[in-house]
Amino acid sequence: MTSSPTPVLLRYAGLEVPRYTSYPTAPRFTESIGDARYRGWLAALDTTAPLSLYLHIPWCRELCWYCGCHTSVARDMARVESYVDDLLAEIDLVAGAMPARMPVAHVHFGGGTPTLLSPDLFLCIMERLNARFDVAADAEIAVEGDPRTLTQPLVDALAAGGVTRVSLGVQELSARVQVAINRVQPLETVEAAVAMLRGAGIGALNIDLMYGLPHQSVTDVRATALAVSSLAPDRVSVFGYAHVPWFKKHQRVIDDAALPQLAERWAQAEAAAEVLTERGGLVEIGIDHFARAHDPLARLQREGRLKRNFQGYTADTASTLIGFGVSSIGALPSAFVQNAREIRPWREAIGERRLPVVRGVELTADDRLRAAVIERIMCDFAADVGAVCAAQGFAPETLDPEIGKLAPLVQDGLAVVEGRTVRVPQDARRLARVVAAGFDAYWQPSPAPRHSVAV
Ligand code: SF4
Structure with a gap:
């Protein structure tokens, strides 16, 4: 109960x-960190310690009104293609600043919507990563996916590129709420995406849910958690909607009066946890994740070795995270660094062969x-x-x-x-x-x- x-x-x-x-948190980053200091830290990396790589794809088909990510609507694929050209150049630049061809244990594509990439673009990025880094044969390669954008050719490309885990954004299945958040995505769309991924041999499946959305009720949350449980995901995250319209202007479309109040938000979070643990067979991980008992997250939690990074709870044990793409954040043993948040300065830096880091904090x-x-x-x-x-x-x-x-x-x-x-x-x-x-x-x-x- x-x-x-x-x-x-x-x-x-x-x-x-x-x-x-992270700690210190991103608002503590200052502009005192740039190309020169980042180069110094990269050059000093331990060449035997595997890296974790994060690639940010800041494009979506359309905007969900609740979105808190750094993304824009891709009006045409030419913009995405041109972005990937610069991303490949950034991979070259950063790899070139390292003391050796570094081992990689974990790759994460986030966004935005990485599954908006065409099969060719995705494979092109993977090819460049493999050329510049020593990506381990058993590396976890994870991709955040929008079920509405998954096609069979793309899923085949993900599998061919070595993807081991996909996180599907579901959020909420009530049609009323989906309209209010501008993300209409019936259960059948999610089921079709899951079937394609499993059919291609991509075994590890995460599903992302939300509570606190406009017009959402405890009954909606329960029904969504139950439907998602029937898909037998390995992990589920349940985040509370963060209404920050002063920071994310598109959230102004959301009617404040339609938002659940605190007691209701609490009840929704509890309802999701109850269904996912009792009906979904998952164990609760930290404040907002759930996982199967055999999943690495659950094992690490049992052993008191669970970690947190910019994606939330993680089984990634690398001590260095390298970020690529606009706004991406990297974590080095001695500092956090962040790339330029807008495309123009990010692109200009890469064009001038400067690392596009513009903010950060030395620990x-x-x-x-x-x-x-x-x-x-x-x-x-x-x-x-x-x-x-x-x-x-x-x-x-x-x-x-x-x-x-x-x-x-x-x-x-x-x-x-x-x-x-x-x-x-x-x-x-x-x-x-x-x-x-x-x-x-x-x-x-x-x-x-x-x-x-x-x-
Ligand atoms: S698909 Fe994801 S990143 Fe894109 S607008 Fe929706 S919530 Fe934001």
């Missing part, structure tokens, strides 16, 4: 807090320590803060002041503190972001909204 939050917990659900897919030892504590809270709902401090070379009492400041959260039932161990109780797990924020040296409640609400 779903549980209802106490009024005290519900008060925290409306807090705007980071999702902690201090304190950043790394806090990142480790925040990651454990987000992944395990518990952190032995003293042990994390010791493992990072700090005195165990280093973060005692932060633990002390959790007192109001302890009083309100969001956290339990035993010695230096901080735990998020079962009924407050949806609020883990609020507890994690207690260890964020930069975050403070802001009068100007910058983040999505906690639930």
Whole structure:
């Protein structure tokens, strides 16, 4: 059965807090990082440590009104083709700045809609990656897909290119909600996409769902989760819609009055979790993922080794993530870097043979320590803060002041503190972001909204 939050917990659900897919979070990036420093970090990479690669395809067939991604409508394929030309040049440029032909264990195509690429364009990118990097035979190659754009020739190309995992954006199956979010995609479209992928031997399937959408109800969420369970996905993510129309202008089309309020959002998240675990046979991973018990995400969670990166919870263990394409973010052992967010400066930099990184942050030892504590809270709902401090070379009492400041959260039932161990109780797990924020040296409640609400 779903549980209802106490009024005290519900008060925290409306807090705007980071999702902690990185720490420090992207708003902390500054323009002090560019081509020269990125080159220095790339040149110093350990040539034996496998990389993870992320490629951003910032094009979609049309815009979904809820979209929070960095994307544009591709009015004609010539623009996509020209983008891929520059992407190939960027791959050459970045690989050329590395000390050797580097091993790669994980490739992720995100967007936007990577499945908008033609079969030839997709294979062309894979060919270039294989030419420039030593992509492992057992590498995970994951692609985010829109079921409306999948065709048999494209699925065949994905399989030929070595794709092992596809994440299908489903979000919600109610026709009423689909109209309100401008993403009309009946269940049959999703079923056809799943059949094509499995028929081509692409075995690992993720499905992305959402709650908190306009006109969406608990009944809708349950029905969608049930229908999705019948497709037997390996992983499901369930994200809360982040209504940030001051940041994403197209979201202004969404009627504020049609949005579920906090208690309803909480109930929808709980309903999805209940159906996916009880009917779908999945285990809950962190705050918003679900996976089969044999899936690497579930195994890593059991072992206390789950990680978070810009895609959310991940089984990717690479210590370096290289981003390609506009707006993509890379994570190096000592820094985060971000490419230009607009196509023109990104393209100009590549044309001038400059790495198109324009922002980032170099990590201090304190950043790394806090990142480790925040990651454990987000992944395990518990952190032995003293042990994390010791493992990072700090005195165990280093973060005692932060633990002390959790007192109001302890009083309100969001956290339990035993010695230096901080735990998020079962009924407050949806609020883990609020507890994690207690260890964020930069975050403070802001009068100007910058983040999505906690639930
Ligand atoms: S398909 Fe995905 S990336 Fe494109 S507009 Fe819709 S939600 Fe955004």
